[in-house]
Amino acid sequence: MSAPHARHDSLPYYVSTDLADFDLDRMHGWLASTYWSPGIPYETMERAFLNSLPFGLFHETDGQVGCARMITDYATFAYLGDVYIDESQRGHGLGLWLMQVIMAHPDLQGLRRRMLATRDMHKLYAKVGFQPVTRPDVLMEIVDPDMYRRLVQADA
Numbered sequence: 499m500s501a502p503h504a505r506h507d508s509l510p511y512y513v514s515t516d517l518a519d520f521d522l523d524r525m526h527g528w529l530a531s532t533y534w535s536p537g538i539p540y541e542t543m544e545r546a547f548l549n550s551l552p553f554g555l556f557h558e559t560d561g562q563v564g565c566a567r568m569i570t571d572y573a574t575f576a577y578l579g580d581v582y583i584d585e586s587q588r589g590h591g592l593g594l595w596l597m598q599v600i601m602a603h604p605d606l607q608g609l610r611r612r613m614l615a616t617r618d619m620h621k622l623y624a625k626v627g628f629q630p631v632t633r634p635d636v637l638m639e640i641v642d643p644d645m646y647r648r649l650v651q652a653d654a
Contacts, residue, residue, distance in 0.1 A: 500550060502598065503515045503553075503603070504543045504599045506595060509590065509592075510557060510558040510559070510594060511555060511556065511557055511558070511563070511595070512555075512556050512558070513553055513554065513555055513556070513596060513599045513652075514516075514553075514556060515531075515551065515552060515553055515554075516554075516605070517547060517548065517552050518587075519556070519560060519562075520547070520552065520556055520565065521561060521562040522540070522543070522547075523540075524561070524562055525543065525547075525562070525565050525582075526538070526540045526543050527537075528542075528565070528582045528584065529543055529565075529580055529582060530543075531635045532582065534579075534580075534615070535580070535631075535646065536618075536646065537646040537647055537650060538646050539649055539650060539653075541644060542593055542646070542649070543580075546580070547565075547567055547577065547580075548571075548626060549580075550567035550568060550569045550578075551567060551568040551569075551570055551572075551603070551605060552565070552566075552567045553565065553566045553567065553568075553596065553599065553600055553603075553608070555583065555587075555592060555596050557587070562579075562616075563583065563584045563587040563592070564582055564583040564584060564587065564592060564596060565580060565581075566578065566579070566580060566581040566596060566597075566600060567579055567580050568583070568603075568606060568612075569602065570605075570606065570609070572605055572606075573609070574610045574611070575610065575611050575612075576591070576606055576609050576611075576612045576613075577607060577612070577613050577614065578600070578612065578613070578614040579614070581596070581597075581614075581619075582592070583596070592624070592627055593619075593622055594622060597622065597623070597625070597626045598626060599627045601627065614628060630632055
């Protein structure tokens with residue numbers, strides 16, 4: 499295990515940004531069952547974390563219990579994705595603490611814009627400064643919700 503990026507003040511948890519510490523199999527199990535990345539292939543998830551600033555949430559004896567990643571150019575912009583806390587660990591304030599650690603990371607300071615998409619955690623993200631988009635008329639997107647299903651079918 500590498501040195502933790504941050505340790506919780508009163509609970510037996512820490513955050514690491516060293517992907518070598520992460521349990522990618524456990525993470526894949528979580529993320530492949532979420533509403534935002536159902537069925538994501540393992541290789542796609544691994545590549546996504548390899549090409550991002552990764553955050554792993556760990557219990558000192560139970561191993562990895564959460565994850566998140568920032569997709570960033572480290573100069574002007576970052577996009578938060580794949581924030582997940584294991585169901586057995588929810589209700590202890592770990593989601594808020596993980597977000598506070600992420601937002602305070604030295605490589606993410608001085609950015610002009612940070613964004614995320616969520617269906618159900620608006621109140622949590624508001625606690626660390628996120629707010630609804632002020633000018634939705636200037637944002638656009640391309641969404642392909644069936645991408646992972648097609649990838650799996652193509653490999654079959």
